[in-house]
Amino acid sequence: MKIFIDTANIEHIRQANNLGIIDGVTTNPTLVAREGKDFTALVKEICSIVDGPVSAEVMALDYEEMLDEARALSRIDKNVVIKIPLIPDGLRTVKVLSREGVRTNVTLCFSANQALLAAKSGATYISPFIGRLDDISHIGMDIVRDIKAIYKNYGFKTEIIVASIRHPLHVLEAAKIGADIATVPYEALMKLVKHPLTDIGIQRFIDDWNKMKVEVK
Ligand code: G3P
Numbered sequence: 001m002k003i004f005i006d007t008a009n010i011e012h013i014r015q016a017n018n019l020g021i022i023d024g025v026t027t028n029p030t031l032v033a034r035e036g037k038d039f040t041a042l043v044k045e046i047c048s049i050v051d052g053p054v055s056a057e058v059m060a061l062d063y064e065e066m067l068d069e070a071r072a073l074s075r076i077d078k079n080v081v082i083k084i085p086l087i088p089d090g091l092r093t094v095k096v097l098s099r100e101g102v103r104t105n106v107t108l109c110f111s112a113n114q115a116l117l118a119a120k121s122g123a124t125y126i127s128p129f130i131g132r133l134d135d136i137s138h139i140g141m142d143i144v145r146d147i148k149a150i151y152k153n154y155g156f157k158t159e160i161i162v163a164s165i166r167h168p169l170h171v172l173e174a175a176k177i178g179a180d181i182a183t184v185p186y187e188a189l190m191k192l193v194k195h196p197l198t199d200i201g202i203q204r205f206i207d208d209w210n211k212m213k214v215e216v217k
Contacts, residue, residue, distance in 0.1 A: 098122030
């Protein structure tokens with residue numbers, strides 16, 4: 001499974017990328033606004049750090065404007081993927097962009113039927129928001145399972161990005177289902193690395209090693 005980092009924070013992107021396990025980055029307007037930086041410059045900087053797809057979202061909701069915005073964003077860097085909301089004008093925009101060879105990440109997906117339409121429009125990626133479904137007492141991961149089955153049934157090439165991940169169990173479930181990608185916030189990513197028994201084990205090795213050195217003297 002590919003792992004993307006879901007943030008627009010440069011320091012977090014740099015640190016995660018240094019681990020050597022990051023395949024791409026996803027951002028959204030909320031994450032970008034949090035950084036208080038110029039959007040184009042920020043996307044450019046992210047692309048200079050991570051050698052993989054970097055999703056940048058359009059703000060327009062109307063087909064013509066969305067298309068203009070998407071084309072402008074795609075000129076920032078060859079790795080920019082255009083994030084488009086799953087609305088009728090969005091699907092129309094995705095269709096045109098896919099014909100032009102511009103990669104898209106269809107976002108704010110909350111049902112498998114929406115994901116079916118995104119794939120039919122030629123989306124490169126689909127982003128089901130599982131955490132936000134869990135928040136309203138729907139099992140978010142169920143739609144990932146459904147999307148996976150539907151895409152397999154019809155041979156769609158659209159890759160599933162499990163988004164709105166909140167904790168390590170979401171990543172585990174995504175991997176068990178066979179999702180193509182999990183996009184993980186920095187804090188959850190660090191929790192994947194950590195295990196208390198690893199830390200306890202290291203400390204025990206250090207203590208035993210130091211005891212041996214004292215005995216040898
Ligand atoms: O980037 C899209 C998605 O991952 C947002 O997550 O936590 O705001 O629901 P969240």
